[in-house]
Amino acid sequence: MDTEIxxxxxxxxxxxxxxxxxxxxxxxxxxxxxxxxxxxxxxAKRFEKTRRKRALGTFTLYFTILVIMIPSILFLxxxxxxxxxxxxxxxxxxxxxxxxxxxxxxxxxxNPIIKSMKEGDLEKAxxxxxxxxxxxxxxxxxxxxxxxxxxxxxxxxxxxxxxALFMYSIFGIIGAGIYRIVNTLDSTFGYRDxxxxxxxxxxxxxxxxxxxxxxMFTAALIHISxxxxxxxxxxxxxxxxxxxxxxxxxxxxIGSMAAVLNVKLEKRGRYIVNSGGFEPTFDQIRKSLRxxxxxxxxxxxxxTIPVLIIxxxxxxxxxxxxxxxxxxxLF
Numbered sequence: 001m002d003t004e005i006x007x008x009x010x011x012x013x014x015x016x017x018x019x020x021x022x023x024x025x026x027x028x029x030x031x032x033x034x035x036x037x038x039x040x041x042x043x044a045k046r047f048e049k050t051r052r053k054r055a056l057g058t059f060t061l062y063f064t065i066l067v068i069m070i071p072s073i074l075f076l077x078x079x080x081x082x083x084x085x086x087x088x089x090x091x092x093x094x095x096x097x098x099x100x101x102x103x104x105x106x107x108x109x110x111n112p113i114i115k116s117m118k119e120g121d122l123e124k125a126x127x128x129x130x131x132x133x134x135x136x137x138x139x140x141x142x143x144x145x146x147x148x149x150x151x152x153x154x155x156x157x158x159x160x161x162x163x164a165l166f167m168y169s170i171f172g173i174i175g176a177g178i179y180r181i182v183n184t185l186d187s188t189f190g191y192r193d194x195x196x197x198x199x200x201x202x203x204x205x206x207x208x209x210x211x212x213x214x215x216m217f218t219a220a221l222i223h224i225s226x227x228x229x230x231x232x233x234x235x236x237x238x239x240x241x242x243x244x245x246x247x248x249x250x251x252x253x254i255g256s257m258a259a260v261l262n263v264k265l266e267k268r269g270r271y272i273v274n275s276g277g278f279e280p281t282f283d284q285i286r287k288s289l290r291x292x293x294x295x296x297x298x299x300x301x302x303x304t305i306p307v308l309i310i311x312x313x314x315x316x317x318x319x320x321x322x323x324x325x326x327x328x329x330l331f
Contacts, residue, residue, distance in 0.1 A: 006312045008090065009172060010305065015094035017300065020103045032068065032099040036181040037188055040064045044189065044199060057189065057199035061206060065181050072096060073174065093173065100176035101164040103296050106156050110289050113149050117142060117282035135267065146280035147265045153288040154257035155250060157221065157295050159183055163214040165299055169307035182206045208249060215249035217303060219256040221295035226260035228294060231287050235260045236274065244271045257288055 019026075028034035040060050047056045076096070079089040109132050116125035125145050126137040132152045140148065163183060167175035186207035189200030219238065226232040241255035242248075255273060258265045263284050264277040278284075 003313075006309065008093065009168075009308055009312055011090060012094045012097050012173070013168070013300070013304065013308070015090070016098040016101075017103070019094060019098050020101075024104050024108070025102065026095060026099060030095060030099065032096070032177060032180045033184045036064050036068055036184045039067065040185050040188065044196075047199070053196075053198040054201055057196075058202035060199075061182070061185055061202045064185065065178055068181060069174065069177055072177065076173070097168065097173055097176060100168065100173075100180040101161040103161065103293070106153065106160060106292055107289060110149055110153060110285060113145065114282045114285050114289075117145065117285070142281070143264075143279040144266065144268070146282060146285050147263075148267070149285045150257060150261070150263065150280055150288045151254050151265055151267070153285070153292050154218075154222070154253040157292055158211055158214050158218045158249065158253050159187070160292075161296055162217045162221065162299055163211050165304045166214045166217060166307075167210065169304045170311055179210055182210055208247070211249045215252040217299065218295070219252040221298055222253070222256040222260055222291055224298060225291040225294040229287070229290055231291065232260045236262055236277070241273050244273045257291070260291070261287060 025031065043056075043060045043063070047053070047060070050056055076089070076093060079085065079092060082089070109128070112128040113125050113132075116122070116128060122142060122145065125142075126140055129140070129145055129148055130137045133148050135148065137145070137148070164176045164179050167179040171178075182203060185203035186200070188203075189196040190204030190207060223232070223238070226235065236259050238256045238259035241258050242251040245251035245255065254265060258274040258277060261280075261284050262274065262277045263280040264275055265273040265280065
Protein backbone atom coordinates (compact mmCIF):
# COMPACT_ATOMS: atom_id res chain seq x y z
CA MET A 1 0.00 0.00 0.00
CA ASP A 2 2.70 2.49 1.05
CA THR A 3 4.88 1.68 -1.96
CA GLU A 4 1.89 2.11 -4.30
CA ILE A 5 1.25 5.56 -2.86
CA UNK A 6 4.93 6.39 -3.16
CA UNK A 7 4.81 5.38 -6.84
CA UNK A 8 1.91 7.78 -7.34
CA UNK A 9 3.42 10.81 -5.60
CA UNK A 10 6.87 10.29 -7.15
CA UNK A 11 5.47 9.37 -10.56
CA UNK A 12 3.19 12.39 -10.48
CA UNK A 13 6.12 14.64 -9.63
CA UNK A 14 8.28 13.27 -12.45
CA UNK A 15 5.47 13.57 -15.00
CA UNK A 16 4.68 17.11 -13.81
CA UNK A 17 8.32 18.21 -14.18
CA UNK A 18 8.59 16.65 -17.65
CA UNK A 19 5.30 18.31 -18.67
CA UNK A 20 6.65 21.69 -17.57
CA UNK A 21 9.85 21.24 -19.56
CA UNK A 22 8.10 19.92 -22.70
CA UNK A 23 4.79 21.80 -22.74
CA UNK A 24 5.21 24.72 -20.34
CA UNK A 25 2.20 26.09 -18.51
CA UNK A 26 -1.18 24.35 -19.07
CA UNK A 27 -4.33 26.13 -20.20
CA UNK A 28 -5.84 28.67 -17.85
CA UNK A 29 -9.02 26.57 -17.65
CA UNK A 30 -7.18 23.96 -15.58
CA UNK A 31 -4.53 26.15 -13.94
CA UNK A 32 -4.90 26.63 -10.19
CA UNK A 33 -3.35 30.10 -10.29
CA UNK A 34 -5.68 31.29 -13.05
CA UNK A 35 -8.81 29.76 -11.52
CA UNK A 36 -8.05 31.10 -8.04
CA UNK A 37 -7.15 34.51 -9.45
CA UNK A 38 -10.44 34.80 -11.34
CA UNK A 39 -12.53 33.56 -8.44
CA UNK A 40 -10.91 35.82 -5.85
CA UNK A 41 -10.85 38.74 -8.28
CA UNK A 42 -14.59 38.42 -8.80
CA UNK A 43 -15.17 38.43 -5.05
CA ALA A 44 -12.87 41.43 -4.63
CA LYS A 45 -14.93 43.44 -7.12
CA ARG A 46 -18.14 42.45 -5.37
CA PHE A 47 -16.71 43.60 -2.03
CA GLU A 48 -15.08 46.73 -3.47
CA LYS A 49 -17.33 49.25 -1.71
CA THR A 50 -17.58 47.51 1.63
CA ARG A 51 -15.90 48.90 4.74
CA ARG A 52 -15.11 45.49 6.23
CA LYS A 53 -12.24 44.82 3.86
CA ARG A 54 -10.03 42.91 6.30
CA ALA A 55 -12.77 40.43 7.25
CA LEU A 56 -13.95 39.98 3.68
CA GLY A 57 -10.37 39.55 2.49
CA THR A 58 -10.01 36.71 4.99
CA PHE A 59 -13.31 35.23 3.83
CA THR A 60 -12.15 35.44 0.19
CA LEU A 61 -8.94 33.57 1.01
CA TYR A 62 -10.65 30.66 2.79
CA PHE A 63 -13.59 30.56 0.40
CA THR A 64 -11.27 30.34 -2.63
CA ILE A 65 -9.25 27.53 -1.04
CA LEU A 66 -12.34 25.51 -0.13
CA VAL A 67 -14.23 26.02 -3.40
CA ILE A 68 -11.23 24.91 -5.47
CA MET A 69 -9.62 22.25 -3.31
CA ILE A 70 -12.65 20.28 -2.09
CA PRO A 71 -13.98 19.44 -5.60
CA SER A 72 -10.41 18.71 -6.76
CA ILE A 73 -9.81 16.29 -3.89
CA LEU A 74 -13.16 14.55 -4.38
CA PHE A 75 -12.51 14.22 -8.11
CA LEU A 76 -9.06 12.70 -7.54
CA UNK A 77 -10.47 10.39 -4.88
CA UNK A 78 -13.16 9.18 -7.29
CA UNK A 79 -10.68 8.58 -10.11
CA UNK A 80 -8.35 6.73 -7.76
CA UNK A 81 -11.18 4.40 -6.77
CA UNK A 82 -11.57 3.35 -10.43
CA UNK A 83 -8.52 1.10 -10.53
CA UNK A 84 -8.90 0.19 -14.18
CA UNK A 85 -8.10 3.74 -15.32
CA UNK A 86 -5.14 4.40 -13.01
CA UNK A 87 -3.12 5.98 -15.82
CA UNK A 88 -5.84 8.60 -16.34
CA UNK A 89 -5.86 9.32 -12.63
CA UNK A 90 -2.06 9.68 -12.61
CA UNK A 91 -2.09 12.06 -15.60
CA UNK A 92 -4.78 14.28 -14.07
CA UNK A 93 -2.96 14.18 -10.73
CA UNK A 94 0.24 15.24 -12.52
CA UNK A 95 -1.49 18.10 -14.38
CA UNK A 96 -2.93 19.40 -11.13
CA UNK A 97 0.47 19.16 -9.46
CA UNK A 98 2.11 20.90 -12.41
CA UNK A 99 -0.13 23.94 -11.92
CA UNK A 100 1.30 24.43 -8.42
CA UNK A 101 4.88 25.13 -9.56
CA UNK A 102 6.60 26.68 -12.56
CA UNK A 103 10.03 26.20 -14.12
CA UNK A 104 10.19 27.01 -17.83
CA UNK A 105 7.90 30.05 -17.68
CA UNK A 106 10.57 32.10 -15.90
CA UNK A 107 12.92 31.78 -18.88
CA UNK A 108 10.12 32.69 -21.29
CA UNK A 109 9.67 35.98 -19.43
CA UNK A 110 13.30 36.79 -18.64
CA ASN A 111 15.15 35.70 -21.80
CA PRO A 112 13.46 38.36 -24.00
CA ILE A 113 14.71 41.00 -21.54
CA ILE A 114 18.25 39.62 -21.78
CA LYS A 115 18.08 39.52 -25.58
CA SER A 116 16.73 43.08 -25.84
CA MET A 117 19.38 44.48 -23.49
CA LYS A 118 22.12 42.63 -25.33
CA GLU A 119 20.93 44.26 -28.56
CA GLY A 120 20.79 47.67 -26.88
CA ASP A 121 17.02 47.97 -27.28
CA LEU A 122 16.09 49.27 -23.83
CA GLU A 123 12.60 50.27 -24.92
CA LYS A 124 11.76 46.68 -25.78
CA ALA A 125 13.49 45.48 -22.59
CA UNK A 126 11.25 47.82 -20.55
CA UNK A 127 8.20 46.44 -22.34
CA UNK A 128 9.13 42.83 -21.58
CA UNK A 129 9.98 43.76 -17.98
CA UNK A 130 6.55 45.35 -17.52
CA UNK A 131 5.06 41.88 -18.05
CA UNK A 132 7.00 40.59 -15.03
CA UNK A 133 6.80 43.37 -12.43
CA UNK A 134 4.28 45.81 -10.98
CA UNK A 135 6.67 48.75 -10.77
CA UNK A 136 6.68 51.48 -13.40
CA UNK A 137 9.24 50.56 -16.06
CA UNK A 138 9.03 53.42 -18.58
CA UNK A 139 11.84 55.49 -17.07
CA UNK A 140 14.24 52.73 -16.07
CA UNK A 141 17.82 52.74 -17.34
CA UNK A 142 19.82 49.59 -18.12
CA UNK A 143 21.04 48.87 -14.53
CA UNK A 144 17.53 49.42 -13.15
CA UNK A 145 16.04 47.05 -15.74
CA UNK A 146 18.65 44.43 -14.92
CA UNK A 147 18.05 44.90 -11.20
CA UNK A 148 14.30 44.41 -11.51
CA UNK A 149 14.80 41.29 -13.65
CA UNK A 150 17.28 39.76 -11.18
CA UNK A 151 14.94 40.49 -8.27
CA UNK A 152 12.11 38.80 -10.17
CA UNK A 153 14.23 35.70 -10.72
CA UNK A 154 15.37 35.63 -7.08
CA UNK A 155 11.88 35.94 -5.61
CA UNK A 156 10.63 33.53 -8.25
CA UNK A 157 12.72 30.72 -6.78
CA UNK A 158 10.48 30.75 -3.71
CA UNK A 159 7.23 31.67 -5.43
CA UNK A 160 7.70 29.40 -8.44
CA UNK A 161 8.85 26.18 -6.84
CA UNK A 162 10.52 25.95 -3.41
CA UNK A 163 7.30 26.85 -1.61
CA ALA A 164 5.03 24.52 -3.58
CA LEU A 165 7.51 21.63 -3.71
CA PHE A 166 8.24 21.88 0.01
CA MET A 167 4.52 21.77 0.78
CA TYR A 168 4.11 18.86 -1.64
CA SER A 169 6.91 16.89 0.00
CA ILE A 170 5.13 17.01 3.38
CA PHE A 171 1.42 17.55 2.70
CA GLY A 172 1.14 16.15 -0.81
CA ILE A 173 -0.97 17.64 -3.55
CA ILE A 174 -3.33 19.22 -1.00
CA GLY A 175 -0.47 21.21 0.50
CA ALA A 176 0.90 22.20 -2.89
CA GLY A 177 -2.55 23.28 -4.09
CA ILE A 178 -3.26 25.39 -1.01
CA TYR A 179 0.18 26.98 -1.31
CA ARG A 180 -0.43 27.98 -4.93
CA ILE A 181 -3.82 29.52 -4.13
CA VAL A 182 -2.43 31.50 -1.18
CA ASN A 183 0.56 32.66 -3.20
CA THR A 184 -1.70 33.73 -6.08
CA LEU A 185 -3.95 35.76 -3.80
CA ASP A 186 -0.93 37.35 -2.15
CA SER A 187 0.52 38.39 -5.52
CA THR A 188 -2.89 39.80 -6.47
CA PHE A 189 -3.95 41.56 -3.29
CA GLY A 190 -1.03 41.50 -0.86
CA TYR A 191 0.50 44.82 -1.88
CA ARG A 192 0.85 47.92 0.26
CA ASP A 193 -1.46 50.18 -1.73
CA UNK A 194 -4.72 51.89 -0.91
CA UNK A 195 -6.84 49.51 -3.00
CA UNK A 196 -6.02 46.27 -1.21
CA UNK A 197 -4.12 47.30 1.92
CA UNK A 198 -6.66 45.69 4.27
CA UNK A 199 -8.32 43.27 1.85
CA UNK A 200 -5.00 41.57 1.10
CA UNK A 201 -3.73 41.30 4.67
CA UNK A 202 -4.93 37.73 5.23
CA UNK A 203 -3.38 36.47 2.00
CA UNK A 204 -0.13 38.33 2.67
CA UNK A 205 0.12 36.95 6.20
CA UNK A 206 -0.68 33.40 5.07
CA UNK A 207 1.91 33.64 2.29
CA UNK A 208 4.54 34.88 4.74
CA UNK A 209 3.85 31.94 7.07
CA UNK A 210 3.85 29.32 4.31
CA UNK A 211 7.08 30.69 2.86
CA UNK A 212 8.92 30.92 6.18
CA UNK A 213 10.84 27.65 5.71
CA UNK A 214 10.91 27.63 1.85
CA UNK A 215 12.57 31.06 1.88
CA MET A 216 15.44 29.58 3.88
CA PHE A 217 15.74 26.79 1.35
CA THR A 218 15.81 29.43 -1.38
CA ALA A 219 18.69 31.27 0.25
CA ALA A 220 20.64 28.02 0.65
CA LEU A 221 19.92 26.92 -2.92
CA ILE A 222 21.06 30.26 -4.33
CA HIS A 223 24.38 30.01 -2.49
CA ILE A 224 24.95 26.35 -3.37
CA SER A 225 24.01 26.90 -7.02
CA UNK A 226 26.27 29.95 -7.30
CA UNK A 227 29.11 27.91 -5.81
CA UNK A 228 28.57 25.01 -8.21
CA UNK A 229 28.39 27.42 -11.16
CA UNK A 230 31.49 29.27 -9.91
CA UNK A 231 29.58 32.57 -9.82
CA UNK A 232 30.38 33.50 -6.24
CA UNK A 233 34.05 34.41 -6.70
CA UNK A 234 33.21 38.03 -5.79
CA UNK A 235 30.48 37.21 -3.32
CA UNK A 236 29.87 39.18 -0.14
CA UNK A 237 28.29 37.93 3.12
CA UNK A 238 24.56 37.60 2.48
CA UNK A 239 23.61 38.70 6.00
CA UNK A 240 24.90 42.20 5.24
CA UNK A 241 22.07 42.64 2.70
CA UNK A 242 19.14 41.44 4.80
CA UNK A 243 18.45 44.66 6.75
CA UNK A 244 17.23 46.48 3.64
CA UNK A 245 13.86 44.72 3.52
CA UNK A 246 10.62 44.87 5.46
CA UNK A 247 9.91 41.30 4.31
CA UNK A 248 12.16 38.60 5.77
CA UNK A 249 11.30 36.21 2.94
CA UNK A 250 12.20 38.76 0.24
CA UNK A 251 15.43 39.51 2.10
CA UNK A 252 16.49 35.88 1.99
CA UNK A 253 15.94 35.52 -1.75
CA ILE A 254 16.87 38.94 -3.17
CA GLY A 255 19.58 39.55 -0.58
CA SER A 256 21.19 36.18 -1.28
CA MET A 257 21.14 36.76 -5.04
CA ALA A 258 22.68 40.22 -4.60
CA ALA A 259 25.35 38.72 -2.36
CA VAL A 260 26.44 35.80 -4.57
CA LEU A 261 26.58 37.96 -7.71
CA ASN A 262 27.85 41.01 -5.75
CA VAL A 263 25.49 43.33 -7.62
CA LYS A 264 23.60 46.41 -6.52
CA LEU A 265 19.85 45.80 -6.62
CA GLU A 266 17.50 48.74 -6.26
CA LYS A 267 13.79 49.40 -6.23
CA ARG A 268 13.64 53.17 -6.36
CA GLY A 269 11.93 54.69 -3.38
CA ARG A 270 11.80 51.35 -1.54
CA TYR A 271 15.24 49.83 -1.03
CA ILE A 272 18.85 49.54 -2.17
CA VAL A 273 20.58 46.21 -1.63
CA ASN A 274 24.37 45.93 -1.61
CA SER A 275 24.96 49.59 -2.48
CA GLY A 276 28.67 48.93 -2.96
CA GLY A 277 28.11 46.14 -5.48
CA PHE A 278 28.59 46.20 -9.23
CA GLU A 279 25.93 47.71 -11.49
CA PRO A 280 23.95 44.75 -12.87
CA THR A 281 23.95 44.01 -16.60
CA PHE A 282 22.22 41.48 -18.83
CA ASP A 283 25.05 39.05 -18.04
CA GLN A 284 24.08 39.05 -14.35
CA ILE A 285 20.45 38.45 -15.34
CA ARG A 286 21.59 35.41 -17.32
CA LYS A 287 23.59 34.16 -14.34
CA SER A 288 20.61 34.60 -12.00
CA LEU A 289 18.47 32.57 -14.41
CA ARG A 290 21.02 29.75 -14.43
CA UNK A 291 20.99 29.81 -10.63
CA UNK A 292 17.19 29.57 -10.82
CA UNK A 293 17.33 26.43 -12.99
CA UNK A 294 20.02 24.70 -10.93
CA UNK A 295 18.15 25.56 -7.73
CA UNK A 296 15.12 23.73 -9.11
CA UNK A 297 17.17 20.61 -9.83
CA UNK A 298 18.73 20.67 -6.36
CA UNK A 299 15.36 21.29 -4.70
CA UNK A 300 13.73 18.32 -6.42
CA UNK A 301 16.63 15.91 -5.97
CA UNK A 302 17.86 16.72 -2.48
CA UNK A 303 14.81 18.14 -0.70
CA THR A 304 11.49 17.23 -2.32
CA ILE A 305 12.12 13.57 -3.16
CA PRO A 306 13.88 12.60 0.11
CA VAL A 307 11.29 14.36 2.29
CA LEU A 308 8.48 12.92 0.17
CA ILE A 309 9.81 9.40 0.71
CA ILE A 310 10.19 9.93 4.46
CA UNK A 311 6.67 11.29 4.96
CA UNK A 312 5.04 8.79 2.60
CA UNK A 313 6.67 5.71 4.12
CA UNK A 314 7.33 6.71 7.72
CA UNK A 315 4.98 9.50 8.81
CA UNK A 316 1.59 9.45 7.10
CA UNK A 317 1.06 5.66 7.42
CA UNK A 318 0.74 6.25 11.17
CA UNK A 319 -2.12 8.70 10.65
CA UNK A 320 -4.70 5.93 10.47
CA UNK A 321 -7.73 7.95 9.39
CA UNK A 322 -5.96 9.05 6.21
CA UNK A 323 -4.83 5.64 5.04
CA UNK A 324 -7.92 3.77 6.19
CA UNK A 325 -10.06 6.00 3.96
CA UNK A 326 -7.82 5.59 0.92
CA UNK A 327 -6.56 9.19 1.01
CA UNK A 328 -2.84 8.41 1.30
CA UNK A 329 -2.09 9.54 -2.26
CA LEU A 330 -3.24 13.06 -1.31
CA PHE A 331 -0.60 13.43 1.42
